[in-house]
Amino acid sequence: MAKLDGRVVIITGAARGQGEQEARLFTAEGARVVVSDVLDDQGEALAKELGAPYVHLDVSREEDWQAALAAARTAYGRVDGLVNNAGILRFNALVDTPLEEFMQVVQVNQVGCFLGMKTVAPALAEGGTIVNTASYTALTGMAAVGTYAATKHAVLGLTRVAALELAHRKIRVNAICPGAVDTPMSNPARLDPDADAEETTRALDELYRKLVPLGRIGRPEEVARLALFLTSDDSSYITGQPFVIDGGWLAGVTVI
Template sequence: MGKLDGRVVIVTGAARGQGEQEARLFRAEGAQVVVADVLDDQGRAVAEELGALYVHLDVAEEDGWRAAVAAAKEAYGHVDGLVNNAGILRFNTLVDTPLEEFLQVLRVNQVGCFLGIKTVAPVLEDGGTIVNTASYAALTGMAGVGTYTATKHAILGLTRVAALELADRGIRVNAVCPGAIDTAMSNPAQLDPTADAEQMSRALDELYRKLVPLGRIGRPEEVARLALFLTSADSSYVTGQPFVVDGGWLAGVSVI
């Protein structure tokens, strides 16, 4: 028996990184998974390996969401869960951020999350779940990533409002708030076939040894396990909450 037996879950940004690990873990726990992404080749490969359904989805396009939901229902008959995982990051100071860049990040991170809730919630089975990917930066500030931080704060607001509005149907809505995680977002070497991604991972561990109480960068599998908890019956009395998975980074800094 898996923790998600009989459930159908849509995972966005599932072609790689956290989303891929969520899709893999959910499938291993018995769910039918809809792998949604704009990276078609990678997404299809993941879906084929898992025996899952792949759908092309630009999360900022409402028509794309409608098509993804229709495909999920056609394939499996119902939808029980959503993981709004897709997101992008840009580095810039606020005063140097072009409006176009700000809107690009907002479009994917914030609008994408909003459209996911708006489109999927009406078709979710009662007792369904939504997990939104926020960030450590949703609960504090971080210089150099102001646009990203603003969108992740907004995702927490959307999470809380959705939890209130959907509670009468038993639909639970929560947010995962990862710190630094070893994905392509933090480790661009994963996108360069000529680079040594494992060497970069070791370098990141050394960097975060000085910043994070647990002394290393996080792994996408660790975020996936938290998303599983929030999607399964293990969290049956939990809704409207942010859950930080950051190795203790948010707790503070040590001076000794």
């Protein structure tokens, strides 16, 4: 039996990057997924490949969440899990960040996670799961990504509150906290059809060789495997927890 046989899971930001790998892995493990994103062409193509429904979902809009939930119920009759993966990153010094930019990141990363849980949790079957995508920066600071870090700290707080409030229904809520991962968000070359994405991956590995104890940037499929663990019965006694997946980056620095 596959790890997610028959489970229905909504995955946000599933058109590419970590969300795409989660959708692929979950499907391979027997789940029936709902692919959702604002990147409609890519999302629809992936959904067609996986034999899954696609729904346009701007996670900052409550009506889009209601439509996504309705699509899952129409396609499968129920919902067992949610992976709040969608997110955006902006680089800026704190004192140089325009309020408009700050609020844009908050709306997607923080409000999107809140609305996802608010909308989907009441519909989850008993024993359901929610996996929120926080970040390495939810547990520490990092210069030039203050807005992103603030929202990811908030996601971790929301995760813990939801875990407490939903435990009576045996719904488990956990957060994954990736470090640097080779996705279009951190490797823009993956968005350029003329660029050599593998070459930039090698360059990123070299960049992180001294920062990360394991000596390379993370791969989205590695994050997907953590999301699978937290959605499956393998993590049946785990809730309200952050799971760092960063190659050891948070552990500290090497000075020799």
